Amino acid sequence: MSAPKSPAAGLAKSTNNIIRVGDQEYPLLDIRSTGDLILDVSFKNTAECTKSIPKDAIRELRSKKSPVPSPRIFYRVRLDTLKKHSEYFRTLLAPQFAEGVSVAETLSSLSKSNLNPAEIEAEKLPRVMIVDEDTATKTLGRELIFRDLLQVLHGASPLTSPFTTHALTVLIILADRFGGLPFLTRHFQKNLLSHKYQISQDKNGEEILRQKVLIQFHTDPGVRFAAATKELILRGSFRWSCNYDMSAEYQTSWWDLPHNLEAECAYRRTCVLRTIASIQSQFLAIYSSSRERQCKLGYDSSSSCDSFQLGEMVKFLTKKGLLSLVPFQSVSPEDSDYIWPEAYTGDVDYLINMLRQCPSYQIDHNHGRCGLRTKLLPALDFIKSCIDSGLGIRITASKNGPVFDSWIPPPTPKKSFYVANERGEDVDVAGENPKEFQFALVRPKMVWTGNNSNVERSAKGLFTAEIWDWVTEPESIGKSAGLGIRPQ
Known part of the structure; x- marks a missing residue:
């Protein structure tokens, strides 16, 4: 029985490149026709494969109800090239491993027989067997991308066309597994920089965005990776929703980012949303419950102005779906x-x-700057500037792998003990004092000020605060003037 069909098998047969193993024929792909080594690679696929290269292969298999093929492909390569550019092959083919010993013995035997490995038929060359089990990409057709990886390692360009984001992601993952990522990153840089990511607003768009994050993580963990993670944080993810399930379609490496990056992105998004929500929460509370009049004009209509602004504020936020009015009666969650x-x-x-x-909004022409808009826009401008400057994850290299400044707080061993402060608020006196952000102290210069500059000049300082004060009137500034974020 012949081997299952695959895209690479069809390509090999069209060029009459085959290799016999016993009574069976398998595709032989010449990465270098003068190569002195054969890689015998078995690509193990299962029904969990939900992606394919070419794109329509999975659809065709399902329509014909055909079994998922697990092709076995032979690649003719240069031994010295693989060992030079791939840590995986440099280690595998070293003298201390059986594969390295077997290859060395076969080449020595050919030399004694006065046979040039670059000129003889593939059946006589030494072989190295490799099994690739697809647990990371769930992709059918990886044999084509593995060929592209070998092409790049040998100084050539990929042959797959079109070279999609999915193909690039599989290439990066295979390069990482087979230890050729440093070389590929250096010599494939132009392709990496010029690649276009077609990111739509649907689930397919998120998948491409996640693939972009993974690609940048492996190839450019600096500014480009930070920008990609910022994009994912701002967009949000189906992965983080409460109805997420670990179906086979989503059990790929880009749907669960490595090194705790998944949890970090989700937490940073939560921090940003809490910060933005704190603006409307504060001004709703001020206009609805504060004894102090918010309209400072001193007119007879000032009291009516506050009531008018509260009503228009509630109307606007409710209409936009950003505020829900819940009745007072008790309702069962079920x-x-x-x-x-x-x-x-x-x-x-x-x-x-x-x-x-x-x-x-203004109750009349005398109240032109009394509404929410004049308070909201400066706060939103400042939040946007912090998003642009510091929301994305910045990675630095270390001996133990990539590290980053996590926003997720460490577990608190102390047991909380709450008492009321002078403002009637419950404060945990057993733990650390909560950090409070005061916009009135930051807005005049639009820079971070204070003694703890290393922390407070960053977006982390704003978005991980626990209390926000967006009031900018001078009389709201307390004795601790000069601090942008201060402990309570």
């Missing part, structure tokens, strides 16, 4: 007839732009 408010799952940039649409 009550199917009650519609519970849902957390925002959309794009953060869209959320900010939606808040920017807040009109300049």
Whole structure:
């Protein structure tokens, strides 16, 4: 029985490149026709493969109800080239391993027989067997991308066309597994920089974005990786939603980012949303419960102005789906007839732009700057500047692998003990004092100030604060003037 069909098998047969093993024929791909080594690679595929190269291969298999093929492909390569550019092959073919001993003995035997490995038929060359089990990409057709990897390691260009984002991701993952990533990153840099990511707003768009994050993690963990993670954080993820399931379609390496990056991205998004929500929460509380009049004009209409602004504020936020008015009666969480408010799952940039649409409400022409808009826009501008400058994850190399400054707080061993402060708020006196961000201290210079500059000049300082004060009137500044973020 012949081997299962695959894209590479068809390519090999079209060029009459085959190799016999016993009574069977297998595809032989010449990476170098003068190569002195044969890689015998078995690509193990299962029904969990949900992606394919070419794109329509999975659809064709399913329509014909054909079994998923697990092709066995032979590649003719240069031994010295592999050992030079791949840590995996340099180690595998070393004298201390059986594969290295076998290759050396076969080449020695050929030399004694006055046979030039670059000129003889492939059947006589030494072979190295490799099994590639696809647990990372769930992709059918990896034999073509493995050929592309060998092409690059031998100084040539990939042959796959079109070279999609998915193909590039599989290439990077294979290069990482077979120890050729440093060489590929250096000599494939032009292709990596010029590659276009077609990121749409649907689930396929998120998958491409996640592949972009993984590619940058392996090839450019600096500015480009930070920009890619920022894009994912702002967009949000199906992976982080409460109805996420670990179906086979999503059990790929880019749907669960390595080195705790998945949890870090999800946490940073939560921090950003909490910070943005704190603006409307504070001003709703001020206008609805504060005894101090917010309209500072001193007119007879100032009291009415506050009531008007509160009403328009509630109307605007409710209309935009950013505020839900919940009745006072107790409702069971199991009550199917009650519609519970849902957390925002959309794009953060869209959320900010939606808040920017807040009109300049005024009860009459004398109250031109009394509404939410004049307080909201400066805060949103500042948040956006912090998003642009420090939301993405910045990685640095270390002996133990990539490291980054995590926003996720470490576990607190101390048991919480709450007491009321002078403002009637519960404060945990057993743990660390909560950090409070005061916009009035930052806005005049739009820079971070204070003694703890290494922390407070970063976006981390703003988004990981526990209390935010967005009021900018001078009288709201306390004795601790000069601090952008201060402990309570």
